[in-house]
Amino acid sequence: MKAGDPHRPTFHFLPPANWMNDPNGFIQWGSTYHLFYQYNPSAPLHENIHWGHAKSEDLVHWQHLPVALAPTPGGPDARGCWSGVTVDDQGTPTIIYSGAVGNRQRACLATSSDGLLTWRKDPRNPVIPEPLAGLDITEYRDRSVWREGDAWYHVIGAGIRDVGGAALLYRSSDLHHWDYLHPLCSRDELDPDSVMDGPMWECPDFFGLGNRHVLITSVWDAKRSYAAAAVGEYHAHRFIARVTRKLDHGDTDFYAPQSTRDRTGRRIVLGWVQEGRSIAAQMKAGWSGLMSLPRELQLARDGWLNIRPVAELESLRAGWMRVGPMNIPAASRLVIEKVCGDALELQLVLRPASGGRCGVAVRRSPDGEEQTVILYDADAGQLVIDRAQASLDPDVRATTHSAPLALAQGEPLRLRVFIDHSVLEVFANDTLSITTRIYPTRDDSQGVALLAEQQSARLLQLDAWPMASIWTATPV
Numbered sequence: 001m002k003a004g005d006p007h008r009p010t011f012h013f014l015p016p017a018n019w020m021n022d023p024n025g026f027i028q029w030g031s032t033y034h035l036f037y038q039y040n041p042s043a044p045l046h047e048n049i050h051w052g053h054a055k056s057e058d059l060v061h062w063q064h065l066p067v068a069l070a071p072t073p074g075g076p077d078a079r080g081c082w083s084g085v086t087v088d089d090q091g092t093p094t095i096i097y098s099g100a101v102g103n104r105q106r107a108c109l110a111t112s113s114d115g116l117l118t119w120r121k122d123p124r125n126p127v128i129p130e131p132l133a134g135l136d137i138t139e140y141r142d143r144s145v146w147r148e149g150d151a152w153y154h155v156i157g158a159g160i161r162d163v164g165g166a167a168l169l170y171r172s173s174d175l176h177h178w179d180y181l182h183p184l185c186s187r188d189e190l191d192p193d194s195v196m197d198g199p200m201w202e203c204p205d206f207f208g209l210g211n212r213h214v215l216i217t218s219v220w221d222a223k224r225s226y227a228a229a230a231v232g233e234y235h236a237h238r239f240i241a242r243v244t245r246k247l248d249h250g251d252t253d254f255y256a257p258q259s260t261r262d263r264t265g266r267r268i269v270l271g272w273v274q275e276g277r278s279i280a281a282q283m284k285a286g287w288s289g290l291m292s293l294p295r296e297l298q299l300a301r302d303g304w305l306n307i308r309p310v311a312e313l314e315s316l317r318a319g320w321m322r323v324g325p326m327n328i329p330a331a332s333r334l335v336i337e338k339v340c341g342d343a344l345e346l347q348l349v350l351r352p353a354s355g356g357r358c359g360v361a362v363r364r365s366p367d368g369e370e371q372t373v374i375l376y377d378a379d380a381g382q383l384v385i386d387r388a389q390a391s392l393d394p395d396v397r398a399t400t401h402s403a404p405l406a407l408a409q410g411e412p413l414r415l416r417v418f419i420d421h422s423v424l425e426v427f428a429n430d431t432l433s434i435t436t437r438i439y440p441t442r443d444d445s446q447g448v449a450l451l452a453e454q455q456s457a458r459l460l461q462l463d464a465w466p467m468a469s470i471w472t473a474t475p476v
């Protein structure tokens with residue numbers, strides 16, 4: 001890693017240097033969380049993909065461990081060890097990943113006998129050598145594996161010509177011999193306007209949650225990619241989606257998420273947050289990509305999900321500031337002098353006006369030349385992150401993100417905003433998140449301001465905390 005990059009986050013997980021993408025093999029083994037990830041140890045570019053590895057006792061502070069999987073020249077993963085999962089096979093930690101050769105990716109196994117540190121690839125790899133005869137498969141990789149009754153089940157992400165994305169279901173008694181059953185779910189079974197769309201579903205993740213099941217997929221499309229989830233029912237080994245939405249509204253900025261169920265029964269998910277700056281800038285920085293904050297998923301009363309950052313993140317709060325209540329007059333911007341920084345958590349409770357837009361600007365220069373604006377648009381019923389002025393650098397992504405958010409009569413807007421240098425994660429009313437990247441150029445773009453446009457709004461309360469680095473606090 002090159003020192004002094006002002007865009008490098010300090011309370012998000014990322015490798016010491018070079019490239020990372022998808023989270024892989026996320027599991028709690030004993031008390032310890034193990035997080036693997038798609039990793040290129042030689043450059044900040046997506047090639048030569050290994051499995052990086054880290055562990056944590058609290059989902060916040062991570063310790064880097066040696067690479068878990070590397071491509072074997074001439075082997076079934078010669079082009080890369082692509083995404084997969086870790087399962088507990090009667091006490092043996094077992095990775096099932098996608099071995100890439102040429103343009104094909106096939107299921108491969110590896111096991112560990114030293115507590116998930118080193119891994120032995122199975123000589124019989126790949127364990128599912130070819131996709132299915134009889135289905136016109138365009139893409140085929142990534143997986144979710146679980147134990148059900150006395151069998152293993154395995155869904156593989158796929159694209160089927162003239163159908164679109166699909167999650168194909170297999171069964172095995174031993175993780176080595178797999179019988180294809182049928183699609184667990186495919187695009188043609190969903191509403192035509194469902195966001196679980198696209199020609200291919202990458203990184204399927206399937207699990208029970210309360211009395212429902214959830215299928216997460218990464219909708220892969222040449223024009224737009226994003227993570228979506230469906231909450232529904234699972235009967236006779238088929239999934240019937242009832243409510244389908246984006247899992248995060250930052251689109252490509254939160255991709256390929258993977259979840260695990262921890263010992264306390266929580267379902268925790270995290271995703272890959274990719275860069276929004278040029279390849280040349282990534283090469284110069286010497287690193288690319290990071291992991292989102294871990295989020296807990298719970299079933300919500302409306303049939304969708306509650307999405308909240310895990311409670312352990314509160315241990316990073318260093319100091320506390322409170323502002324409000326106060327009015328935010330129409331057409332005003334109120335700078336909150338005592339709250340500023342590039343590593344912050346903000347918690348806001350706002351009563352928006354019944355029409356017009358209000359919100360908070362972050363990473364704001366004193367003259368407002370640079371600022372990223374998080375707005376609630378009451379007329380449109382949308383939460384918006386406007387990056388038009390986020391950076392003076394013309395080479396960074398500056399598109400606007402938006403998410404539908406209808407507030408009930410009298411319901412305040414409740415935001416949790418995490419600012420970590422170039423990373424911005426916004427959680428609203430426990431029901432949605434928007435994750436994105438911002439690259440302010442000015443050293444003084446550290447300010448926070450409240451704003452209201454057409455009509456006045458009211459700040460009920462703002463709590464703010466500078467956030468400690470996860471690398472300097474007591475490591476595991």
Ligand code: DQQ
Binds near residue numbers: 021
């Ligand atoms: N990334 C992996 C694939 C997966 C994609 C390759 C999603 O297994 O489909 O690095 O970002």
